[in-house]
Amino acid sequence: MGEAPSWRNMWGARIKTPCDMEDDVLEDVIKYTTQRLAQFDTEEWEKNGLAVCEEIRDHLDKAWDPAWVVCIGRNFGSYVTHQY
Template sequence: MWGAKVKTPVDMPDDMLKDAVKTTIEKLGECENFDKDGNEVVASLKKYMDSRWTPNWHVCIGKNFGSFVTHETRCFLYFYYEINQDNKAVMMYKAG
């Protein structure tokens, strides 16, 4: 979807899903060195999701990871995106 490998089941409405994936791709594309500037990308995505879809969003980006989180219904997303031949795992969820 939109260049990302979204893992199922997706617990997010389609409009929110599209916005989250496209915004993540945009912000990762602007980042030249993720190892150096990755925290800024994550903070920027969290701030965007909080302002666009109401607080309290949590954003994790890394190589590959597992998780067990409690989240609000219809507010969870996990996907992979390849940028510059480097796969990034992205997890976003709303809790709080």
């Protein structure tokens, strides 16, 4: 069996490592998403979740090539990966 992944705090987010995303991409994703979500309280972004997801996705598509998928919610887990 493989070694269990560890966790690191990077740019204010808890990240499962190792992460195959480049540091500059990961930093932008974390900072932009954190900044965008901070503009709303939890109830507000739950109501406007689709619009917030679309805005974040549009930013990432323009900055780092298209084909990003953005999900916002609570009480669910996810595994995110990307490929070039």
